[in-house]
Amino acid sequence: MREAVRLRRILILVAAVLAIAASVALLVRTPSSEPAAPVVLAAASLQESLEAAADAWTAKGHRRPVLSFAATSALARQVEAGAPADVFISADEEWMDTLSAKGLIRSGSRATLAGNSLVLIAPVSSKTDLKIAPGMPLARALGSGRLALADPSGVPAGRYARQALERLGVWDQVSARVAAGDNVRAALSLVARGEAPLGVVYATDAKAEPKVRVIGTFPPASHTPITYPIALLQTARAPEAEPLRRFLLSPQAQAVFRRYGFTPAAR
Incomplete structure (x- = not known):
């Protein structure tokens, strides 16, 4: 029974990874005379807040980023497989450490976006x-x-x-x-x-x-601090990827994350 459940989870994860790859590739490679919009792979728990932050970014005259949400583990494996994405936002430091150790994160771009409980x-x-x-x-x-x-x-x-x-x-x-x-x-x-x-x-x-x-x-001392690191991927090609990363760390975007219940993370 446990083996069947384990197999089912593996198949679901593989399907999710393939779906993310297909959707991201389609969105990134659609021909356009405009520069490509940044593609952001983000933890599922960020969905409402990041959509709202993207609205604020777009309201400043920028192209709306392509946002793809899933479990951090599925997204990290997609990055390992060479997903054509620009920005990665993890729900923990461990997965970001894994990608960094494999040389998949752009040096100097990692920062803490927010915290949670x-x-x-x-x-x-x-x-x-x-x-x-x-x-x-x-x-x-x-x-x-x-x-x-x-x-x-x-x-x-x-x-x-x-x-x-x-x-x-x-x-x-x-x-x-x-x-x-x-x-x-x-x-x-x-x-x-x-x-x-x-x-x-x-x-x-x-x-x-x-x-x-x-x-x-749960008491904060009962678990590792919950932080969301953000970084540019080595595959980043969109001209506005770095400006978007900086914007998400700005006071304007941080106010959006606070509105959705996230805590400011120590920098």
């Missing part, structure tokens, strides 16, 4: 009340249901969630009851639809979904 959520109609603390009765709170997480084997949100649950001493009681999503938005959707009674997602995801409520926030 981790929360326990339930469907908005749920009466579950649980204090996040060491040894909390998480398994009992799940009842006969499952805990929705992004896949902890590779997706940053899932790895942060596992870290937090391990440090609180409750991972062993729920690890066999995890409903793993391909990205954090998939985990969020499981809870929003009532298919999972509880889930662990980023605070910004919970804020974007009216069908869930936050039960509590």
Whole structure:
């Protein structure tokens, strides 16, 4: 059974990578008399905020960037496969480190875009009340249901969630009851639809979904700091790629990210 689930996840990841490659290649290589718009590969949890930041960029007279959202792990593998993209925004430092070690990140372009926090959520109609603390009765709170997480084997949100649950001493009681999503938005959707009674997602995801409520926030010390590094890729060719990167780090764009619940990251 586990092998079948593992195979299914691998097939889904391969399909996602191929879909990203096809869409990015089509958008980048469409003939035009204008310079190519920057192509941005970004973690799924940035979707609403980055779309809004792109609106602000476009309002300044620039071409709208091409935005592609997916799990950081899927995007990083696409970069490794040579995706014709310009900017990469990861949901953790580890995947950016991996690409940097392989020489796929442009030297001197890496910076921290924003930060986030981790929360326990339930469907908005749920009466579950649980204090996040060491040894909390998480398994009992799940009842006969499952805990929705992004896949902890590779997706940053899932790895942060596992870290937090391990440090609180409750991972062993729920690890066999995890409903793993391909990205954090998939985990969020499981809870929003009532298919999972509880889930662990980023605070910004919970804020974007009216069908869930936050039960509590995990202590920052329970997991690695959640940061979103941004960098130019070695494949960057769009003339406005670097200006866009600088804009996303500017006070104007940072105000947009704060509006969506992200925290300013120390630089």
